[in-house]
Amino acid sequence: MRTIKSKGGINGVRLWFTLDEIEATMGGLRVRSGQDQLRRGGVDVERVLKSEFGIEADYQDLGDGVLGATHFAESGELAVVISAQLGEEAEVDTVAWRRLRSTLAHECGHCALHRTLFQMNRDQTTMFESVDAIDKHLCRSADICPEMEHSGAHEFSKSWTEYQANQAMSQLLLPREWVLEFMEQLEGYDSHNGLGTIIAVKGVNYVIERVAEAFDVSKQMVHYRLSSLGLSSSTRLLQDND
Ligand SMILES: [Zn+2]
Secondary structure, three states, X not given: OEEEXXXXXXXXXXXXXXXXXXXXXHHHHHHHOOOOOOOOOOOOHHHHHHHHHOOOOEEEOOOOOEEEEEEEEOOOOEEXXXXXXXXXXXXXXXXXXXXXXXXXXXXXXXHHHHHHHHOOOOOOOOOOOOHHHEEEEEEEOOOOOHHHHHOHHHHOOXXXXXXXXXXXXXXXXXXXXXHHHHHHHOOOOEOOOEOHHHHHHHOHHHHHHXXXXXXXXXXXXXXXXXHHOOOOOHHHHHHHHO
């Protein structure tokens, strides 16, 4: 991680992470939460939040278009808030449930990567008593999307924190080693030809749907993550899917 003084930063500072650093950070959180083996149903993000930060998500009305928020206090204390409406929809709808998981993972990314930006005065014991001591980071639905993973332009825009949180989200929900292990277990996987054989026989949507089901994430997120993982057939995978 590099720290850069920037007018576009938070408290005059912006952080720079390599993709490997974000992956290592989120993998560390997952493993420390006791999730070191490929797990049917994917990563339990709430368990990560609890084990790493000692917090549980709170559900509140956040207003139109806002799915989640992370509150940072100068003391380093954190709070994650999720849209109550999203929480309700997630109980009855798979798409909303997966959006909820994405939002939790995105906020978890903010907690892991951006807490230091707000810890300007660690000696201060103020937690949530003073509104002034809290910086609220709202995440709108348009911000929480796997496509940003591929848009280098976002690295330099004012939404660099969103870009990094989206990286953290997909790397937490679709860990590289878990995805590769799962792929190798798919019927028809060929270690020399990667996913090519399965795609030729069963079609690209078959692969994307199997991964989405196994990891309980959206197909869109799988689509982008498979490409970013640099699987041998990723180019073809994307072309076939577009
Ligand atoms: Zn965000």
